[in-house]
Amino acid sequence: MPLIVDREKRRRKVAAIATKMIVRQGPDAVTVRxxxxxxxxxTKVISHYFKSKDELxxxxxxxxxxxxxxxxxxxxxxxxVQHCLELLLPLDAQTRQDWRMWIAFWGRAAFNETFALxxxxxxxxxxGLIRDLLDSSRRRGLLAPEFDVDLHSRRLxxxxxxxxxxxxxxxxxxxxxRQRTLLRAxxxxxxxxx
Amino acid sequence: MPLIVDREKRRRKVAAIATKMIVRQGPDAVTVRxxxxxxxxxTKVISHYFKSKDELxxxxxxxxxxxxxxxxxxxxxxxxVQHCLELLLPLDAQTRQDWRMWIAFWGRAAFNETFALxxxxxxxxxxGLIRDLLDSSRRRGLLAPEFDVDLHSRRLxxxxxxxxxxxxxxxxxxxxxRQRTLLRAxxxxxxxxx
Numbered sequence: 001m002p003l004i005v006d007r008e009k010r011r012r013k014v015a016a017i018a019t020k021m022i023v024r025q026g027p028d029a030v031t032v033r034x035x036x037x038x039x040x041x042x043t044k045v046i047s048h049y050f051k052s053k054d055e056l057x058x059x060x061x062x063x064x065x066x067x068x069x070x071x072x073x074x075x076x077x078x079x080x081v082q083h084c085l086e087l088l089l090p091l092d093a094q095t096r097q098d099w100r101m102w103i104a105f106w107g108r109a110a111f112n113e114t115f116a117l118x119x120x121x122x123x124x125x126x127x128g129l130i131r132d133l134l135d136s137s138r139r140r141g142l143l144a145p146e147f148d149v150d151l152h153s154r155r156l157x158x159x160x161x162x163x164x165x166x167x168x169x170x171x172x173x174x175x176x177x178r179q180r181t182l183l184r185a186x187x188x189x190x191x192x193x194x
Numbered sequence: 195m196p197l198i199v200d201r202e203k204r205r206r207k208v209a210a211i212a213t214k215m216i217v218r219q220g221p222d223a224v225t226v227r228x229x230x231x232x233x234x235x236x237t238k239v240i241s242h243y244f245k246s247k248d249e250l251x252x253x254x255x256x257x258x259x260x261x262x263x264x265x266x267x268x269x270x271x272x273x274x275v276q277h278c279l280e281l282l283l284p285l286d287a288q289t290r291q292d293w294r295m296w297i298a299f300w301g302r303a304a305f306n307e308t309f310a311l312x313x314x315x316x317x318x319x320x321x322g323l324i325r326d327l328l329d330s331s332r333r334r335g336l337l338a339p340e341f342d343v344d345l346h347s348r349r350l351x352x353x354x355x356x357x358x359x360x361x362x363x364x365x366x367x368x369x370x371x372r373q374r375t376l377l378r379a380x381x382x383x384x385x386x387x388x
Contacts, residue, residue: 107301111220158356189383
């Protein structure tokens with residue numbers, strides 16, 4: 001048991017170091033050698049935990065996506081759609097970091113099947129989150145029984161992605177207020193007027 | 195005069211070769227040496243037209259964005275919002291290629307100011323296109339005078355980006371019909387019910 005814990009702990013330590021490198025300079029800057037040096041391990045130790053640089057990058061991508069989903073799930077009890085979805089927008093340092101990483105990964109996913117599969121999984125997870133939010137609103141009678149949860153969860157996710165990418169690549173043109181206003185307009189257009 | 199034409203022609207030839215390389219393997223695969231070899235020029239000739247690999251990539255990015263804008267502008271006279279915006283979605287081989295390139299460039303833009311500035315310019319151009327479309331609908335009385343063209347052009351652009359990125363990274367989950375349906379839902383939510 002302690003050995004397994006240690007293994008998981010070391011994987012996370014390695015991933016945390018890789019994350020810092022990615023956030024500073026992008027995924028191109030990450031090398032197994034550089035991560036090993038920063039972690040105080042040999043490159044052999046790193047290869048024990050991650051078979052390749054791509055596997056390490058995919059692990060980082062998955063972990064940041066899972067952590068973002070956990071942040072939304074924790075809040076989901078409050079059930080305010082705007083409030084929950086704002087957690088996915090680059091409105092603070094953490095989510096801005098996440099989005100810069102995700103965009104860099106998507107850039108790779110456009111030309112690499114392994115990264116593309118990670119993107120498919122995280123998109124399905126994000127859409128599932130939003131579907132659950134809308135489903136819960138429907139159960140509470142806030143949405144008509146015939147409300148198309150699948151269609152509108154896709155629409156809201158597309159809006160979040162489109163706002164977030166532009167906001168993180170052009171922060172001056174996308175202050176928090178603009179991101180929130182656009183998301184609000186999208187939600188108003190999605191949900192029936194009350 | 196012939197010298198200037200020749201210069202422009204050569205720049206375009208070099209850019210076309212780089213574009214093919216990017217489309218096949220992503221921008222990482224492009225090297226000045228590789229482009230020179232494929233063009234039948236020396237690397238010195240290439241550096242005469244593009245100071246660096248980044249300058250060459252930015253030129254390709256700008257040209258594909260301008261060409262996409264021209265496609266929409268040509269159609270703009272028909273003034274059907276859905277039809278015009280569909281030209282921006284990855285519904286055919288050309289736009290799928292464009293989107294894979296743009297996503298790869300954005301991945302770089304997240305960590306590189308030069309690429310970020312190109313993204314700002316292309317986003318402003320795309321929003322301008324959509325604003326012109328909505329302005330024209332407003333002038334023809336299809337939209338109320340108080341219709342917020344700026345807000346809704348931003349919303350539609352965010353939707354196009356969010357749909358296109360997911361569609362190009364996960365084509366199986368995003369057949370053409372799904373892209374069109376989502377865009378249609380977005381337009382219906384934007385424009386007043388007629």
